[in-house]
Amino acid sequence: MYDAIKRHLAVEKLVTREGSEGQERKYYRFRPARWYGGIVTADCVGCGLLCRFCWVSDAVMARPAEVGRFHTSRHVANTLTALAKKFSFNQLRVSGGEPTIGKAHMLMLLDELKGKGYRFILETNGIPIAHNESYAKKLSNYPFVHVRVSLKGCNEEEFAALTGAKPEDFKLQLKSLQKLVEANVSCHPSIMASFSPKKNLEALMERIRLISPELARTAEIEELILYPHVVKRIKKHGLEYHGAHSP
Numbered sequence: 016m017y018d019a020i021k022r023h024l025a026v027e028k029l030v031t032r033e034g035s036e037g038q039e040r041k042y043y044r045f046r047p048a049r050w051y052g053g054i055v056t057a058d059c060v061g062c063g064l065l066c067r068f069c070w071v072s073d074a075v076m077a078r079p080a081e082v083g084r085f086h087t088s089r090h091v092a093n094t095l096t097a098l099a100k101k102f103s104f105n106q107l108r109v110s111g112g113e114p115t116i117g118k119a120h121m122l123m124l125l126d127e128l129k130g131k132g133y134r135f136i137l138e139t140n141g142i143p144i145a146h147n148e149s150y151a152k153k154l155s156n157y158p159f160v161h162v163r164v165s166l167k168g169c170n171e172e173e174f175a176a177l178t179g180a181k182p183e184d185f186k187l188q189l190k191s192l193q194k195l196v197e198a199n200v201s202c203h204p205s206i207m208a209s210f211s212p213k214k215n216l217e218a219l220m221e222r223i224r225l226i227s228p229e230l231a232r233t234a235e236i237e238e239l240i241l242y243p244h245v246v247k248r249i250k251k252h253g254l255e256y257h258g259a260h261s262p
């Protein structure tokens with residue numbers, strides 16, 4: 016078992032670097048995507064969790080130092096907005112890895128996008144937001160940002176089985192929601208519930224309700240997508256699911 020914060024910090028060293036315009040981050044792809052009714056997506060390299068149902072390829076997941084290219088925030092913003100114009104989308108996101116790794120880079124990216132009329136979805140596992148004192152507060156400076164915190168299972172035990180991280184690190188995911196709510200950042204939890212009995216989901220909803228009834232009302236249920244490499248991974252780890260989608 017690994018410590019989720021320590022692993023995020025270690026991965027950060029591999030996927031960020033200082034450049035002449037500030038912190039750069041590694042990305043491996045820019046693309047239009049059908050999610051959210053149409054959204055332009057920059058896929059970043061590197062995450063501090065190792066979810067056993069993650070859709071990211073083995074190469075991106077296991078060898079972040081060897082995959083992708085470093086980009087400035089300005090380049091990422093320009094590429095995202097150029098694609099948005101081309102496909103007539105008004106939503107942007109960073110996905111593929113954990114976008115909140117490289118806080119300076121992410122905040123510079125949001126500065127670049129400020130006032131341009133886009134909605135930005137920040138999809139995160141929440142760990143860096145929980146760990147970094149000022150992250151949630153800084154995000155509140157960007158009203159066009161909505162944060163989707165993706166919870167890995169419904170409790171500590173499920174979190175450990177799904178990610179291989181220490182069970183108690185599940186609390187960091189909930190802590191990030193607490194911090195975002197306190198900082199008045201638009202957000203909602205998304206719960207990977209494909210592996211969870213109903214009673215565990217209900218118990219989690221109670222914990223979320225204690226943070227904010229609005230979060231419980233807006234919670235999204237996420238289900239496994241059975242990409243061939245995902246099926247292999249969950250089989251390897253002996254995980255059983257009860258609900259899933261075809262790719």
Ligand code: SF4
Binds near residue numbers: 068
């Ligand atoms: S947090 Fe997301 S990107 Fe990271 S391993 Fe889990 S599913 Fe993959």
